[in-house]
Amino acid sequence: MGDSIKEQTTRPPPNRGASIPDTEAAGPDSITIAEWRRTNAIDPAAQIRLVKLSHMCYQHPNLPDIITFLQDFGMRVVKQTDDKVWLRGYGTDPYVYYAQRGPLEFLGGTFLVESLADLKRASRLPGASAIKDLDDAPGGGRLVTVRDPEGFPVNLLFGQEEAEAGTLPPKLEANSEADKPRTRKFLRFQPGPAGVHKLGHFGLCVQQFDEQVRWYTKTFNLIPSDFIYVPTDGDRKMVAMFAHIDRGQDNVDHHTFFVASNPTSHVHHSSYEVHDLDTQQLGHQWLARKGYKSVWGIGRHLLGSQIFDYWWDTSGFMVEHYADGDLVNEDTPIGFTKAGHESLAVWGPEVPEGFLD
Numbered sequence: 428m429g430d431s432i433k434e435q436t437t438r439p440p441p442n443r444g445a446s447i448p449d450t451e452a453a454g455p456d457s458i459t460i461a462e463w464r465r466t467n468a469i470d471p472a473a474q475i476r477l478v479k480l481s482h483m484c485y486q487h488p489n490l491p492d493i494i495t496f497l498q499d500f501g502m503r504v505v506k507q508t509d510d511k512v513w514l515r516g517y518g519t520d521p522y523v524y525y526a527q528r529g530p531l532e533f534l535g536g537t538f539l540v541e542s543l544a545d546l547k548r549a550s551r552l553p554g555a556s557a558i559k560d561l562d563d564a565p566g567g568g569r570l571v572t573v574r575d576p577e578g579f580p581v582n583l584l585f586g587q588e589e590a591e592a593g594t595l596p597p598k599l600e601a602n603s604e605a606d607k608p609r610t611r612k613f614l615r616f617q618p619g620p621a622g623v624h625k626l627g628h629f630g631l632c633v634q635q636f637d638e639q640v641r642w643y644t645k646t647f648n649l650i651p652s653d654f655i656y657v658p659t660d661g662d663r664k665m666v667a668m669f670a671h672i673d674r675g676q677d678n679v680d681h682h683t684f685f686v687a688s689n690p691t692s693h694v695h696h697s698s699y700e701v702h703d704l705d706t707q708q709l710g711h712q713w714l715a716r717k718g719y720k721s722v723w724g725i726g727r728h729l730l731g732s733q734i735f736d737y738w739w740d741t742s743g744f745m746v747e748h749y750a751d752g753d754l755v756n757e758d759t760p761i762g763f764t765k766a767g768h769e770s771l772a773v774w775g776p777e778v779p780e781g782f783l784d
Contacts, residue, residue: 517593521566535580621710726775734739
């Protein structure tokens with residue numbers, strides 16, 4: 428005879444989402460950036476000052492295959508030689524991805540720095556390269572490569588000239604149940620790759636997590652946005668850090684750099700911003716129809732809020748599209764989240780086994 432009153436009243440309510448202040452989202456255990464600096468003896472005056480993440484660098488044995496994949500992923504070739512290629516998005520970066528022919532190797536993420544003095548300071552770090560001119564690269568500039576405690580390369584660039592930005596895709600009007608601005612306008616879409624705007628972040632899996640966190644946050648103006656922890660004997664062991672570039676009151680992406688504890692050290696992924704969810708979904712279908720291998724997605728992350736989809740490239744490196752990410756600044760508190768599948772995504776397919784291996 429239908430549901431009882433008790434059954435009706437104990438059923439869960441419909442799901443909902445909300446845009447809440449960062450101070451609320453960070454939770455009761457959060458700390459301020461000022462507290463973080465005091466506790467960890469961070470001296471901003473001693474740091475190499477990063478401005479933004481510019482591009483990724485990789486070495487691939489099959490250059491034609493990776494070029495085809497990256498074009499299907501949403502980039503376009505801006506310059507190519509017999510053994511090198513530079514690909515860009517539609518933002519102001521002259522390129523967001525550099526690849527050269529050779530045995531498979533991760534060649535590091537590249538950050539723009541504030542000044543030539545920062546570049547010179549970097550060149551004096553243990554194991555750093557000499558300053559070299561990027562005469563053949565779009566936008567030019569001068570580059571230094573340093574090594575973190577586990578030997579991962581970090582590239583620092585100064586003097587690069589910006590490119591002219593491409594045309595932004597149109598912003599779609601969305602009708603909700605109470606607000607319907609899209610009157611006599613119908614949505615239509617064109618199949619194709621999800622055009623890349625810019626490089627957003629990259630992540631590393633490391634064996635010496637605490638040492639790596641100390642090195643990155645002391646050497647550069649990288650600030651944790653969130654930590655992920657596991658409970659241990661009444662305490663908390665930090666196992667992952669999402670970090671942003673400290674630009675004071677300027678709003679920046681929730682994370683530009685990600686590092687996670689792992690038994691083996693390797694680059695985890697690099698991530699590229701696209702326009703919106705529809706762009707991303709169409710790009711996801713495009714890659715699937717081309718026969719590329721999906722890793723995970725489409726879904727929405729918890730920390731950073733990005734809508735994501737991850738893919739294996741033709742060499743076995745992981746790359747990600749993302750859209751609709753959070754922004755932070757120096758007033759955003761640092762949050763702490765317990766490790767678990769729910770800390771990685773709020774909706775989407777189940778986290779694949781070994782995703783962080």
